Every structure is written in structure tokens, then in C-alpha cells.
Amino acid sequence: MGAEVVAPPSVVKADINYYLEIADGGTDTIYPGTAKDKLRPGNLVPMDITDLRECSEEFTLDTHGFQFVPHKSAESNFTDDATIKRVVYPEAAELLKSVTGATRVHPFSHLVRRQRWETAxxxxxxxxxxxxxxxxxxxxxxxxxxSYDGAQQVLDQNFPAEEAARFRKTRWAITNIWRPIGSPALRDQLGVCDARSCDEGDLRKVFAVLPGSGAGSRVSRGKGFEVFNVAHNEKHKWYYASRMTPDETLMIKCYDSKLDGTARRTPHTAFQTKFDVGPPRQSIEDPE
Structure with a gap:
């Protein structure tokens, strides 16, 4: 018999793994995927996380920095990179156009996650x-x-210089489309922080050195890019969509060039609660 699925309350309490300041043993350079990175210490702070399914408010990318969007993918296995690029990339681009009104969308990578954090x-x-x-x-x-600078680095890494320059003359953004795959997400669910509740002063610049790019290079273009880690602030308002299915997506704003008060970025993280059950969460995320 499988584990009993207990419906969580509308607000759950979970530890959010915030940035550990350098003075306390943190770092401003990370090496994603390495053993050192998997063991990097953080600052665990219990926070309330509200189920957006229980909220009357309509959450949108431009106001809150995230948006819940039902969508059924034509792909079901997500095991072959070539198939994902052929099937999922175009449908994700069309989905984002329909939600944001964007005239052009360029998917540039994806990550499939299938195993437990504890295993790593x-x-x-x-x-x-x-x-x-x-x-x-x-x-x-x-x-x-x-980060804001990191988004510029990613733009330069994915487009020729002249095309990147044209983008900078218009509004452009990086948005992550996340969905469970295979089965509903019953553990390690994805939490998103209302962009309005996260001050600029909560953001910490951290340089992510990509595998194979050398020992600690922080300046060479194409060797990595800058990200934001996030320091704790009691004002942060956290949300998630409980028990998301493969026919549902959560869109997350990573960067927006617009400076008129529109949400520019949204902190996010997986989190664990006593209500987590079942096999490892499986998911795919597709930034564009």
C-alpha cells in the first residue's frame, strides 16, 4: 500500500533555505552541480506558505512575478532531449506568448529533475x-x-551581439515555465515569493561558475553567469499551488527589463513539509 495522502491546510509552515551571509560562512561564488555546492550551508528560516488555490486574488507575472496556468503538454515522457526541444519548446513558446502578449519567445534550455535532494x-x-x-x-x-547583470550575460550567451543589442532596445524578459511530470507533485513542492514583498536589499549577487569553465573565473564571458540568492526578510510572502499535476504550470519571472514598477524577479525554492508523501518529485523547467 502507498503512503496516505493527507490534504495540507491552506497555509503550511516550512523551512526556507535563505542565503547565509559571507560573515557567517556563506559565499559569493558557487559551482553548481559539485559536491561542495550540494553541501553548501544556508540559513533555514520557518515561513508560512499559502496555497494559492485557496486565494481569491488573481496572481500574475507582472504584478506578483508568478502565474499559475493550466496547460496540457503533447509530451508525456520527457526522457529524450531531442524530443523535448522539438515538442515542448514550441508549445512552451506559444503558451508564453498567449499569457504575456510577447511577440517573440526563444526557449534556450531545460532541466528535468527526477531524484530526491537527500540522494544528492x-x-x-x-x-x-x-x-x-x-x-x-x-x-x-x-x-x-x-541577477539583473546575469540576465544580460545569458542574453549575450544565447544571441549574436547584434541581435542581443536589438533586444536591449525593447522590453525583454526571462520567464521560467515549471511543471510536474509523470505524476502530481506530492513532495518537495515549489514555493514562490510575491515579488512585491521582496526588497532589492534582500538580493545577494552570487556568481555561478559552470562545469568545465576553470577554477573560479568570474569574468570570462560564457564561463558562467551571476544569480541572485536571497536573504531572509520577515516581510516575504510565500505561495505555492498544492498537488500540481502534469497538466498545470507555474510561470516564474526571472528577469524583466521594464522599470515602471512591474515585477522584475521572483525568488523561488522547493520546500519540504510533514505532508510530503510518495516517490521523488519529477518536474521540468524551461526558461525562455
Whole structure:
């Protein structure tokens, strides 16, 4: 018999893994995927997380920095990269156009996560600090995928210089489309922070050095990019969509060039509660 699924309350309490300040042992340079990164200490703070399914408010990308959007994908396995690029990328682009009114969408990568965070941590404990741990898990760290400067770096890494320059003359953004795959998400669910409740002063610049890019290079274009980790602030308002299914998506604003008060970025993280049950959460995220 499988584990009993108990409906969580409308507000759950969970530890959010916030940024550990450098003075307390934190860092401003990370090496994603390495054993050292899997074991990096954080600042665990219990926070209330509200089920947006229980809210009357309509959450939107431009106001809150995230948006819940039902959508059925034509793909069901998500095991072949070529198929994902052929099937999922175009449908994700059309979905984002329909939600935002964007005239052009360019999917540039994806991540499929299928294993438990604890599995990666145990592997990291028995590895050298610089060893890559090839176990894709939910990210239990409060972050934004790119900083403002990091978004510019990602733009330059994905487009020729002249085309990137044209983008900078218009409004452009980076949005992550996240969905469970295979089965509903019953553990390690995805929390999002209302962009309006996160002050600019809560954001910490951290440089992510990509695998194979050398020991600690912080300046070479194409070697990595800058992200935001997020320091705790009691004003943060956290939300999630309980028991999301593969026919539902959560759109997350990572960057927006618009400066008129529109939400520009949304901290997010997986979180764990006593209501978590079942096998490892499986999900795909597709930034564009």
C-alpha cells in the first residue's frame, strides 16, 4: 500500500533555505552541480506558505512575478532531449506568448529533475568537493535564476551581439515555465515569493561558475553567469499551488527589463513539509 495522502491546510509552515551571509560562512561564488555546492550551508528560516488555490486574488507575472496556468503538454515522457526541444519548446513558446502578449519567445534550455535532494547530499558526502554529482533534484535554496547583470550575460550567451543589442532596445524578459511530470507533485513542492514583498536589499549577487569553465573565473564571458540568492526578510510572502499535476504550470519571472514598477524577479525554492508523501518529485523547467 502507498503512503496516505493527507490534504495540507491552506497555509503550511516550512523551512526556507535563505542565503547565509559571507560573515557567517556563506559565499559569493558557487559551482553548481559539485559536491561542495550540494553541501553548501544556508540559513533555514520557518515561513508560512499559502496555497494559492485557496486565494481569491488573481496572481500574475507582472504584478506578483508568478502565474499559475493550466496547460496540457503533447509530451508525456520527457526522457529524450531531442524530443523535448522539438515538442515542448514550441508549445512552451506559444503558451508564453498567449499569457504575456510577447511577440517573440526563444526557449534556450531545460532541466528535468527526477531524484530526491537527500540522494544528492549523501553522494556529495562521499565525493571530492569539486566532483560533479550527476543527480538532478529539486533545488532547496531560495534564489532567482539570474541577477539583473546575469540576465544580460545569458542574453549575450544565447544571441549574436547584434541581435542581443536589438533586444536591449525593447522590453525583454526571462520567464521560467515549471511543471510536474509523470505524476502530481506530492513532495518537495515549489514555493514562490510575491515579488512585491521582496526588497532589492534582500538580493545577494552570487556568481555561478559552470562545469568545465576553470577554477573560479568570474569574468570570462560564457564561463558562467551571476544569480541572485536571497536573504531572509520577515516581510516575504510565500505561495505555492498544492498537488500540481502534469497538466498545470507555474510561470516564474526571472528577469524583466521594464522599470515602471512591474515585477522584475521572483525568488523561488522547493520546500519540504510533514505532508510530503510518495516517490521523488519529477518536474521540468524551461526558461525562455
Amino acid at each position: 547530499v549523501e553522494a556529495a558526502k562521499n565525493a571530492e568537493p569539486t566532483e560533479i554529482i550527476p543527480i538532478m533534484t529539486p533545488s532547496l535554496l531560495c534564489h532567482v535564476d539570474q
